[in-house]
Amino acid sequence: MHPRQRDRGQVRGNVTWDRLRAAAGRESLCLRAPLPAGPGCCTVCRGPTRVGYLRCFHCALHRRRAPGLLADVVVPVSYSVAGTAYARMLWLYKSDGAGQNAARTALRLMLLVFLHEHGRCVWACARIAAPTHVAVVPTGRGRPGAHPLEALVGPYLALPPAALAIRPGEPVYGRDLHTGRFQAAGRLTGATVLLLDDTWTSGSSAQSAAAALKLAGARSVVTVVLGRHVNPSDPLANSLAAALAGSSFRAELCAVHGAAA
Ligand SMILES: [Zn+2]
Ligand SMILES: [Zn+2]
Numbered sequence: 001m002h003p004r005q006r007d008r009g010q011v012r013g014n015v016t017w018d019r020l021r022a023a024a025g026r027e028s029l030c031l032r033a034p035l036p037a038g039p040g041c042c043t044v045c046r047g048p049t050r051v052g053y054l055r056c057f058h059c060a061l062h063r064r065r066a067p068g069l070l071a072d073v074v075v076p077v078s079y080s081v082a083g084t085a086y087a088r089m090l091w092l093y094k095s096d097g098a099g100q101n102a103a104r105t106a107l108r109l110m111l112l113v114f115l116h117e118h119g120r121c122v123w124a125c126a127r128i129a130a131p132t133h134v135a136v137v138p139t140g141r142g143r144p145g146a147h148p149l150e151a152l153v154g155p156y157l158a159l160p161p162a163a164l165a166i167r168p169g170e171p172v173y174g175r176d177l178h179t180g181r182f183q184a185a186g187r188l189t190g191a192t193v194l195l196l197d198d199t200w201t202s203g204s205s206a207q208s209a210a211a212a213l214k215l216a217g218a219r220s221v222v223t224v225v226l227g228r229h230v231n232p233s234d235p236l237a238n239s240l241a242a243a244l245a246g247s248s249f250r251a252e253l254c255a256v257h258g259a260a261a
Contacts, residue, residue, distance in 0.1 A: 020116075031110075034228065048239070065179075072221055076226075077227070079230050080226070089107060115194075123192075134157050149196055199226065
């Protein structure tokens, strides 16, 4: 890798990207590329919206509750359609079940290749040169040690961590956006933070984490999520799920510089 790319917050290490890209391509068969924001597709999270609405119910609510504190850009790598192999992988990697190691390897590969290939278009979309820190949305599982996602990719990212924790006294499983739910370990004045999460369902946790980073002084927060959850049995998601059934994942495209048609 070119040293300048490392300076720009890209993935570090002496790795053969062609080989990793090919391996990620094999895993991408179960991915579904984010649809372009527009009718029926939320301009923030790419989830399903009601007819005539720019944002889904939760993104509209978050915008009213925490103006100025939300992520500047939210970028799903793929949809995670309930019942599919990808949705299972996103659950399995955090579990102790059989197949957790295979799921971890596949997700690590996909996220690192995505950041390598599309990091710069994601930063450009947020109008930042590059992130200065990386953070992970705290898990509600309350397990000791590093967050599974942090353990997965942290060692490969040339970025200092911006640690987030559930504020003492706050519920472990918060369902709604709450700007005081998480707290950053220290001041982040002027920081531009890459915030990672595995699955975006309502986005309440990820946006609560973005708010904590901004309240600690972060100038920008760019959220990258591995899977934007879609429940095909949700009537609102019908048309989106139908569009996804015919779409395929193309590793050279991403949600910000060329979503699936
Ligand atoms: Zn949304
Ligand atoms: Zn891109």
